Amino acid sequence: MLRITADVYSGRPDPVADITDEAQARAALRELTRDRTLFTASRPSEPLTGGLGLRGFWLETFDDGLARDFDVDSRLYVPVGPQAPAGRVAEVAERLITIADWGRAPDTFAGTAPPVDESFRDFLLGELSGSSTASVQDGTEPAGGAEEELPAVTCQIELGAFNPGFWNNDPTVQSSNNCYNYASNWRTNTFAQPGRGCGSMYTRIDCAEVTRAALCDGMHHRFDCFPDGEKPRFLVALVVIPGGGDFHWYRKQKEGFWGHKPGGTAARNYDNSGNVIYDPETADRGPYTIFCGYFYGCNSQRQRIR
Missing domain, CATH: 3.90.1720 (endopeptidase fold (from Nostoc punctiforme))
Incomplete structure (x- = not known):
């Protein structure tokens, strides 16, 4: 099993989803480990461009054999967006977003991740493609003015x-x-x-x-x-x-x-x-x-x- 945590929220705990199909989990790790610059074993230092919205994904394996077969740590971080390294990270991230079951809370998860529905997948894909827009209001006085x-x-x-x-x-x-x-x-x-x-x-x-x-x-x-x-x-x-x-x-x-x-x-x-x-x-x-x-x-x- 491969657990995915979307590093995306600011106030609420981040949403969590599982990939329970072993073949899909292995295929995702195979794609990711083709280029080992796409992930790190710990959270990277905060870059200037990191901030609100989708920042990356945590991946966790629950089978030591799975981690051993792909020679990875049991917990990985895949940054996305401007802070991501050059390469195929958007392609890999899109695969993770698509195959994860975001509409069902993991049966084995004991944390406080909020429930999300299938529309969350579309939100993540939009963030990945950069389709979200900033809120800009022309002519407003600065706070404190x-x-x-x-x-x-x-x-x-x-x-x-x-x-x-x-x-x-x-x-x-x-x-x-x-x-x-x-x-x-x-x-x-x-x-x-x-x-x-x-x-x-x-x-x-x-x-x-x-x-x-x-x-x-x-x-x-x-x-x-x-x-x-x-x-x-x-x-x-x-x-x-x-x-x-x-x-x-x-x-x-x-x-x-x-x-x-x-x-x-x-x-x-x-x-x-x-x-x-x-x-x-x-x-x-x-x-x-x-x-x-x-x-x-x-x-x-x-x-x-x-």
Whole structure:
């Protein structure tokens, strides 16, 4: 059996699928090992072009004979997109996407991978071909600009210095914390989910439901101020993938730009085009094209997340 984990989400755990037909699993590994530059035994260093959307695939074998026959480690990483090495990686990745059963949760999987349907295959193929588009809104004021002058209330917030090493220097910390952890500036090592801490996690992925869950944890809509006793109060932003795929959060930093952490990958301050993020509304967000709005985190909220 060959297990495939799509390294694609930011907020939710990544989807998992199995190839249970041994002949298909062997054929996939045979194609992959024809060019051993296409994979690595561990996650590669985060390149400038890595970010939101499909980054690659984890492959796991559950038969030591299968790993031995192809002279590979039991766990491999196949990067895709701009960060992939030159060669046949798109062809191999398309084969993996096509033969995996994305509509059925693996019987032997004990983790927290979200259920997906067969449409997830089409989403992955679209990501592989680069058909997803960035969300760009012409003429909008950068966050922190004129928009903040419109409400009748002014809220005090705190802006922390950008410190990606806090999230990136330990491999366990990096893989176990996601965008919601980063936005809340609270390391739980649980891949925190909106609403899980308050006992009412989201039931679908859209702006309204993820917002409800985050407010349940203790966030506020922007310009709904927190008192000084709730310091630090961070300005954050929420985006989602159309159709309920996943969510992603950003946090504004002291330096004036916005930081974020796509899933279990490295924290950073640049978008999918490699540009420093000064406005999350106009940044290249890959498939996360729906902008849900701005929010405040607070001390009690970040200590509640799980």
